[in-house]
Amino acid sequence: xxxxxxxxxxxxxxxxxxxxxxxxxRSMIPRSSLLVAIGxxxxxxxxxxxxxxxxxxxxxxxxxxxxxxxxxxDAGVAACGYAATRRVRRxxxxxxxxxxxxxxGPDAVVQAAGMLPPEPNIAGFDNQDIALRVSxxxxxxxxxxxxxxxxxxxxxxxxxxxxxxxxxxCLQTFAEAFARKAYGRRPTADEVERLLTAAATGDTYATSVxxxxxxxxxxxxxxxxxxxxPDAPASWTTVALTPHEIASRLSLLLTGARPDDALxxxxxDDQLSLRDDLTNAVTRLLATPRASQQMSLLVxxxxxxxxxxxxxxxxxxxxxxxxxxxxxxxxxxxAFIDAKVNSGQGTFVSLLTDTSTHIPAALAPIYGAExxxxxxxxxxxxxxxxxxxxxxxWLTYHAADQHSGPVERGLLVRRQLFCTPVPPPPPQxxxxxxxxxxxxxxxxxxxxxxxxxxxxxxxxxxCHDQFDPIGFGLEEMDGIGRYRTTENGLPVxxxxxxxxxxxxxxxxGVAQLxxxxxxxxxxxxxxxxxxxxxxxxxVPEPSEQxxxxxxxxxxxxxxxxxxxxxLDYVARPQFGVRKEDR
Numbered sequence: 001x002x003x004x005x006x007x008x009x010x011x012x013x014x015x016x017x018x019x020x021x022x023x024x025x026r027s028m029i030p031r032s033s034l035l036v037a038i039g040x041x042x043x044x045x046x047x048x049x050x051x052x053x054x055x056x057x058x059x060x061x062x063x064x065x066x067x068x069x070x071x072x073x074d075a076g077v078a079a080c081g082y083a084a085t086r087r088v089r090r091x092x093x094x095x096x097x098x099x100x101x102x103x104x105g106p107d108a109v110v111q112a113a114g115m116l117p118p119e120p121n122i123a124g125f126d127n128q129d130i131a132l133r134v135s136x137x138x139x140x141x142x143x144x145x146x147x148x149x150x151x152x153x154x155x156x157x158x159x160x161x162x163x164x165x166x167x168x169x170c171l172q173t174f175a176e177a178f179a180r181k182a183y184g185r186r187p188t189a190d191e192v193e194r195l196l197t198a199a200a201t202g203d204t205y206a207t208s209v210x211x212x213x214x215x216x217x218x219x220x221x222x223x224x225x226x227x228x229x230p231d232a233p234a235s236w237t238t239v240a241l242t243p244h245e246i247a248s249r250l251s252l253l254l255t256g257a258r259p260d261d262a263l264x265x266x267x268x269d270d271q272l273s274l275r276d277d278l279t280n281a282v283t284r285l286l287a288t289p290r291a292s293q294q295m296s297l298l299v300x301x302x303x304x305x306x307x308x309x310x311x312x313x314x315x316x317x318x319x320x321x322x323x324x325x326x327x328x329x330x331x332x333x334x335a336f337i338d339a340k341v342n343s344g345q346g347t348f349v350s351l352l353t354d355t356s357t358h359i360p361a362a363l364a365p366i367y368g369a370e371x372x373x374x375x376x377x378x379x380x381x382x383x384x385x386x387x388x389x390x391x392x393x394w395l396t397y398h399a400a401d402q403h404s405g406p407v408e409r410g411l412l413v414r415r416q417l418f419c420t421p422v423p424p425p426p427p428q429x430x431x432x433x434x435x436x437x438x439x440x441x442x443x444x445x446x447x448x449x450x451x452x453x454x455x456x457x458x459x460x461x462x463c464h465d466q467f468d469p470i471g472f473g474l475e476e477m478d479g480i481g482r483y484r485t486t487e488n489g490l491p492v493x494x495x496x497x498x499x500x501x502x503x504x505x506x507x508x509g510v511a512q513l514x515x516x517x518x519x520x521x522x523x524x525x526x527x528x529x530x531x532x533x534x535x536x537x538x539v540p541e542p543s544e545q546x547x548x549x550x551x552x553x554x555x556x557x558x559x560x561x562x563x564x565x566x567l568d569y570v571a572r573p574q575f576g577v578r579k580e581d582r
Contacts, residue, residue, distance in 0.1 A: 083238045084544070086578040088224045089537055090132040091252075093119055098257035098290075099222065100149070103181055104158070104213075108149050115148070116141040124301035124416065124530075127537045134223075142218045150214035155206035158213075167205045171196060175212050183221040184251070184258040185244035185267070191221070225252060232580050239580045243267040246576050250281055253535055254566070255290035256297070278570045286563065292342045295562060299337045299351065299388075302530045304416050308333065308393045312401040313480065317440070320365060321396070321480050328362035329481070333393035340388075347560045348527050352387035352518040355380050366392050366482055384483060387514035389413075389474075392481025395510075399479040402440035403447045407464070410471030417517055418501055419526035422463065446487045448475050469497040476509050524560065528552045535569055547574060 091099070093116055097109045117137045122128040159178075161170035175195040179187040187195070198215045202208035216222055225248050229239035241249070244259075247267040251259040259267065263281060271277050285291050300306075309326040335358035340350045359378040364371055372379045388394055398412050399405040414420045442450065451472075454464040473496015478484050485492055496513065497506045503520040507513050517523050528551045532540050540548055551568060558564035569575065 083574060083577045083579045084227075084536070084541075086228050086239070086581055087129070088226045088228065089129040090134060090224055092127045092132060094126055095252060095256050096223065098255070099182060100145075100217065102257055102260075103178065103217075104149060104153065108152070111152060112145045112149060115145050121306070123533075124304040125534055125537075126301075128533070128539075129537045132537075142223070146214045146217035149217060150210040153210050153213050155209035159209045161205060164205065167208075171199055171205070171208055171212070174209060175199070178212060179216055179219075179221075180264065181258065182216050182219070184225075184248040184264070185242075187221075225249070227578055229578055229580075232582070236580045238577050240273075241576045241578060243270050243272045246272045246278075249575065250278070250285065250570065253570075254282065254285040254294055255288060256294050257290065273576075275571050278575075279567055282567055282570050286566070292338060295341045296334065296337045298531065298534050299341055301534055302416060302527065303388060303394060304412055305333070305394065305397055308397055311397045311399070313396075314402045314440075317402045318480050324362045325366065325480075326396075328360035329366075329391075329393035329396060331360050332356055332358055332363060333388075333391055336388060336391060341562055346562050348524070348562065349518045349560050352389065352514040355382050355386055356391055363392060366480065368482065370483055382511065384476075384509065384511055386511040387518070389514050390477070390510045395474070395477045395481035396479065400440075402479070404475060404477065404479045406447060406451055406471030406475060407468060408471070409474050410467035410469070413470045413513070413517070414467045416530070417526060418520075418522050419529050420466070420500070422467065443488045446475070446490050446492060448472050448493055449490075466500060469499070470513070472496050473507055473513055474510050521556075524556060525552045528555055528565070531565060531569075547572070 097112065100112065101109050117135065119126065120131045122131050159170060159174035161167055172192065175192050176187060179191065179195060195212050195215055199208035199211050202211050226245055227241055227249070228245070229241050232239040244264075244267045247259040247263045250272075251257060251263055262284070266272055266277070266281065272281065308330045309323070311326075313321045315321070336354075336356050337351075339358070340346070340354060345354075357378060359367065359371060359380075367380070370380055370384060384390075395404075395409075398409050400408065411422060415422065439450070451468060454460040454468055473494055475487075475492050476483055476485070476494035478487070494509050495506060496508065498504050498513075498516060501520060502522045503516045505516070507516055525548070529540065529548055532544075532548055532551070550572070551565065554568045555565050558568075
């Protein structure tokens, strides 16, 4: 048997992406910086809290709009004055393994679990291009994944061939079809030839199939999504993306994977250039299970949620937080998000105003007397439990390991729901906090009383006054989301306040907070801003403010429906047009 071609160092076996210089896994195209990291301890402010990062920006001049884009709506690009810069971005691990699942089946993803180094989650989302770098560890991991999964391939099932004499033709047919599905477009003749060259080193048909799989799984065309467009005359200032780039954009947004056969065929037939084409494609994809999962991921990113089971809890303080309870919290959280986003009203406000009705039996001890059954249907008091912020899963995930974590909860609301940046604490404050941590074993005070010390320290109060009162208003819920009126035998004070928002004022408890936030125009704008981050895999640039404003206005007119926001985003010319920078 011939030696296997494996461990393709730096993807050297594959061809480079045209028109692109890649450095550390990202195109060498300037990208705006991320929101400043948010500290959850005393923040000696060096910036201004309450300053909205999505304040109106100044649109740039568009100049010659160039060739027709999606729907031929170049007037829309000129009106907004902005087209995003051409780029490529690396797929996130989730997206990559979704494609692997489509190519080889879900069992392949299970086999590859844990083989790639962990990736950072940026403010709730795993697909932000600034974090998707290609380290040497990632390259080695991808090579290992490709080798392991290719060795497990059953060629007779994946690439059946009736006769040995026709194996060359079978290999070519398989290489073309497999690469098309992995790349989201038909491979070029040169690309197919390179795959067949790699396959030729195998001594049997089966090993040749495995070598094609191994090569494709680590090809840059598999790992990257391009937004480059075709070559353009020097006179053009914008360029339309290719139909297959638009198809991949649609599919990665709505399913987290490469296009399915129907979308690929639409791209092959150039049927993704008109508004109706895109609307029809979005409508079809939204009806798929993958789209439901993707929209749930959007909401979980907006709420900065991970797995409830990963929430660190001190078993001595919270012995009730068992594996079964964590799973029940996750089940309720998932069911609530799915019901609000993918069925029912389908509005973003319902995430804050509706009451949970899917309550697993294991949560009965968590809800206690709050939970009643009427006509066989679980009931919760909407004056106490309203919206995602009141669910035990959210409250548990956003709490400390030994207490309710009012600072973290307040920061989360300000950062994720109002898009307000909070400067990180300076080193001297971090050092001070490490020397004088809050004592969770102090039973003479409530958690709120311990953290109210921030008010007495000027360098802390200037920042903490912006988010501590929000977290204090949730103190009626403990570290695993149980309602309480006392802590350490002392009365719990759940009075809170919002400041530096458009719905400023006092509130008491999570239900009142949820109602106030739901009425906020700042929250609505922030939600659209978060959606933009998710859809574009990056933060908006200042020159895109007019576009965010347009999305927000249309979103408000539609009544805040997720489906309408998606349709509006895809139908705008900016979706399929990029700035010509060559």
